[in-house]
Amino acid sequence: MTEELMLQGCLDNSAAAQEALYNRFSPRMLGVCYRFARNREDAEDMLQEGFIKVFSQIHQFRSQGALEGWVRKIIVHTCINVLKKNKKFTDSVDLFHADSIYLNENNIPSILQAKQVVECIRMLPVGYKTVLNLYAIEGYSHKEIASILDIEESTSRSQYTRAKAMLEALLIKKKIIVQPRDKIKLVSAGS
Amino acid sequence: MERRFTTDELEQFLKQEADNFKMMPSKKVWHGIYNDIHPGRRWPSITISLLLISTLIFIGHMNTPNASLSHNQKSNNSGKNNSAAVTAKAGTDHKSPKDLNNQGTSQFLSGNNETHPAAESGASGITLEQPAADKVYNKAIDESRESKINVPKTNGNDIAVDQSNVPVLQAELSDQAIVSPGIDRNILPAEIEVLSAGSKNSEHIKEKILADNPVNFFPEKQMTIINDNLSAPAPAVMNKYAGETADDRKADKQVQSNVNSQKPKAISKTRRNYKLTYTYFFGPAVTNVSFRGTPISPSVFLSTNTSIMPLNYRVLNHAAFGFEAGAQMNYAFAPKWKFTAGLHLTYSGYNIRSNEMHPTVATLILRDPDSHVNYSRQYFSHYGDGTGLTPVNIKNHSLQASLPVGLQYQFFTGDKVQLNASGDIEPSIVLNSYAYLLSSDGRNYVNDPSLMRKANMASNFGVFLSFGSEKFTWQIGPVVRYQWFSTYKKDYTISEHLLNYGIRIGITPFRK
Numbered sequence: 001m002t003e004e005l006m007l008q009g010c011l012d013n014s015a016a017a018q019e020a021l022y023n024r025f026s027p028r029m030l031g032v033c034y035r036f037a038r039n040r041e042d043a044e045d046m047l048q049e050g051f052i053k054v055f056s057q058i059h060q061f062r063s064q065g066a067l068e069g070w071v072r073k074i075i076v077h078t079c080i081n082v083l084k085k086n087k088k089f090t091d092s093v094d095l096f097h098a099d100s101i102y103l104n105e106n107n108i109p110s111i112l113q114a115k116q117v118v119e120c121i122r123m124l125p126v127g128y129k130t131v132l133n134l135y136a137i138e139g140y141s142h143k144e145i146a147s148i149l150d151i152e153e154s155t156s157r158s159q160y161t162r163a164k165a166m167l168e169a170l171l172i173k174k175k176i177i178v179q180p181r182d183k184i185k186l187v188s189a190g191s
Numbered sequence: 192m193e194r195r196f197t198t199d200e201l202e203q204f205l206k207q208e209a210d211n212f213k214m215m216p217s218k219k220v221w222h223g224i225y226n227d228i229h230p231g232r233r234w235p236s237i238t239i240s241l242l243l244i245s246t247l248i249f250i251g252h253m254n255t256p257n258a259s260l261s262h263n264q265k266s267n268n269s270g271k272n273n274s275a276a277v278t279a280k281a282g283t284d285h286k287s288p289k290d291l292n293n294q295g296t297s298q299f300l301s302g303n304n305e306t307h308p309a310a311e312s313g314a315s316g317i318t319l320e321q322p323a324a325d326k327v328y329n330k331a332i333d334e335s336r337e338s339k340i341n342v343p344k345t346n347g348n349d350i351a352v353d354q355s356n357v358p359v360l361q362a363e364l365s366d367q368a369i370v371s372p373g374i375d376r377n378i379l380p381a382e383i384e385v386l387s388a389g390s391k392n393s394e395h396i397k398e399k400i401l402a403d404n405p406v407n408f409f410p411e412k413q414m415t416i417i418n419d420n421l422s423a424p425a426p427a428v429m430n431k432y433a434g435e436t437a438d439d440r441k442a443d444k445q446v447q448s449n450v451n452s453q454k455p456k457a458i459s460k461t462r463r464n465y466k467l468t469y470t471y472f473f474g475p476a477v478t479n480v481s482f483r484g485t486p487i488s489p490s491v492f493l494s495t496n497t498s499i500m501p502l503n504y505r506v507l508n509h510a511a512f513g514f515e516a517g518a519q520m521n522y523a524f525a526p527k528w529k530f531t532a533g534l535h536l537t538y539s540g541y542n543i544r545s546n547e548m549h550p551t552v553a554t555l556i557l558r559d560p561d562s563h564v565n566y567s568r569q570y571f572s573h574y575g576d577g578t579g580l581t582p583v584n585i586k587n588h589s590l591q592a593s594l595p596v597g598l599q600y601q602f603f604t605g606d607k608v609q610l611n612a613s614g615d616i617e618p619s620i621v622l623n624s625y626a627y628l629l630s631s632d633g634r635n636y637v638n639d640p641s642l643m644r645k646a647n648m649a650s651n652f653g654v655f656l657s658f659g660s661e662k663f664t665w666q667i668g669p670v671v672r673y674q675w676f677s678t679y680k681k682d683y684t685i686s687e688h689l690l691n692y693g694i695r696i697g698i699t700p701f702r703k
Contacts, residue, residue, distance in 0.1 A: 015229060022221055027213035034214055044216055048223045055228045117208040136202040137209045168201065177201070 003067055010058045018055055025068055029075045035121055035133050036079035050078035076138055080148055120170040128163035135160050466523040468699050473516040476693030478539040480508055484685045486631045487556040487565055506543060506629055507577040513539040515693055529599040531615060539691050540588025543627055545636055546579030553635035560681035572635035589624035593617035595651060609657040617649040626678055642683050648675045653695055666697035
């Protein structure tokens with residue numbers, strides 16, 4: 001089913017078209033949710049809530065951009081809203097005492113590299129990984145992040161800097177990348 | 192192999208890896224989304240669930256002993272803050288009146304092993320609205336205040352205890368020794384009377400209470416007195432009497448006789464309807480079939496082809512097993528007669544002896560029931576009339592749901608066994624059916640669901656024995672069911688009538 005047909009079917013509230021759209025985008029969107037969530041169950045809850053919004057607001061989609069980008073934006077905002085609602089993000093301990101967090105390498109599953117990287121991101125404190133996800137992966141500016149998360153722009157910058165440093169350390173520990181920091185080397189899987 | 196990254200390249204690397212990351216969500220995610228965006232499609236399941244739950248609740252309620260009695264007790268207990276009834280307290284333990292007579296009241300009047308004679312002897316079976324009791328009680332207090340009565344404790348024994356109400360009473364009665372700490376506001380008029388019986392002005396108080404609150408002592412409107420509860424006093428009461436003076440006993444007896452003389456003669460407030468019973472049954476059946484009518488000759492319809500003549504129009508068939516099941520409500524409107532209604536499911540059918548053959552065009556000559564104009568339909572048939580070399584059984588069957596309405600008569604009543612006969616008419620809906628019709632030339636069987644009748648009418652007649660066990664009445668006996676209208680629509684001029692012979696096994700729960 002083409003994207004146009006899916007879109008038209010979703011506008012007509014066709015269950016088949018909705019399921020097709022869901023099947024096409026849900027794996028990647030669950031990956032997005034998983035980076036924000038504490039565990040898989042939370043990620044699936046976010047995904048469900050996000051897709052409900054997608055289908056209920058599909059008529060607002062203008063075909064000027066990619067449908068996937070629009071869906072992704074809704075999913076990300078849903079994740080942020082869930083985090084805010086659950087007060088996970090506002091946990092200040094995560095933000096200011098993150099350096100003392102013990103990193104257990106055994107928690108990082110040694111499977112595919114993408115999975116390893118994502119697991120490393122998920123090991124960051126909630127505040128760190130949220131800012132990192134939004135800035136480095138989702139492409140939001142610090143100003144937008146500050147607006148979304150109701151924090152100062154400077155806070156977003158500092159959080160991101162710390163998050164990136166911690167993630168680097170993690171990736172080096174996991175031997176996904178190597179020093180030096182400015183000249184990061186990626187150790188490819190299998191080498 | 193190594194690739195070098197700058198810090199910005201790290202971000203790019205992260206983005207790339209994160210974008211490549213995918214996870215397969217579980218099925219329940221989509222189900223949750225689907226149910227949320229298509230709520231209307233959940234209604235069938237919700238409706239069925241609600242129907243099932245309400246049916247189960249209804250059946251459970253109907254089969255719960257003392258359901259209506261408990262309801263009465265609850266209604267007495269709830270709704271008003273100060274509307275607690277004595278029997279409701281005892282009744283919450285779900286004890287029989289007999290048990291209550293023996294022990295219930297003395298247990299409920301906790302905090303003291305001995306209770307008042309009036310409470311012991313009669314209170315356990317009395318339902319009294321609390322406001323009325325309060326009125327009597329307050330009146331007694333006022334009277335005793337006026338007359339400066341100092342009612343002694345009966346042999347030093349405290350009476351009722353309900354600590355929740357103590358402060359109020361103690362505040363009111365702090366300067367008087369009318370009651371010991373912990374008198375219950377649920378106190379009965381009889382208790383009030385006995386409380387004051389030992390006082391100097393007891394007769395005066397009693398008369399005053401009776402004069403001011405006559406309704407409390409004419410309990411037809413307010414009391415439900417269970418016969419046995421007002422019998423001889425319990426041993427505890429006798430012991431209590433042993434410690435009293437002769438005057439006290441005389442006064443108590445007088446009060447007791449006063450109450451007894453004015454009590455109703457066993458007012459039964461039970462709402463249980465012994466006339467209404469429910470029977471659930473199941474039974475195997477054997478179905479025979481009879482045919483009426485004559486087929487329309489193809490030669491009449493097809494005047495140009497007079498060579499087509501009907502052969503021997505005969506459906507070679509033999510009986511097949513079916514079943515019937517259902518639930519039935521029985522209402523006894525006369526000593527030996529019961530009105531019955533319910534829901535029956537009947538599966539019936541028969542086997543046709545046919546034979547396999549090469550696909551052949553078969554014709555049904557039909558007649559429009561309104562205009563009486565003949566018309567024909569052609570079918571491809573694989574089944575012959577049963578005279579071929581490759582015999583095969585094909586089955587005509589139907590599943591019908593019916594709402595029977597009928598009567599039941601009791602012929603004989605023995606010590607343990609009853610003999611009953613029942614008959615009903617059953618408007619039916621055909622839930623599912625599959626039938627082969629013999630073609631007009633009698634050579635082939637064809638199937639045409641559009642010729643099947645969707646509704647029908649049947650009668651059921653049966654004789655059965657009833658015998659009781661501890662909790663149920665069992666029924667067993669033969670039944671015959673006859674289908675009045677043809678299985679087929681009127682277009683098909685042959686009418687088919689099913690006749691079921693079966694054994695019905697029923698069970699009727701006792702309604703205690």
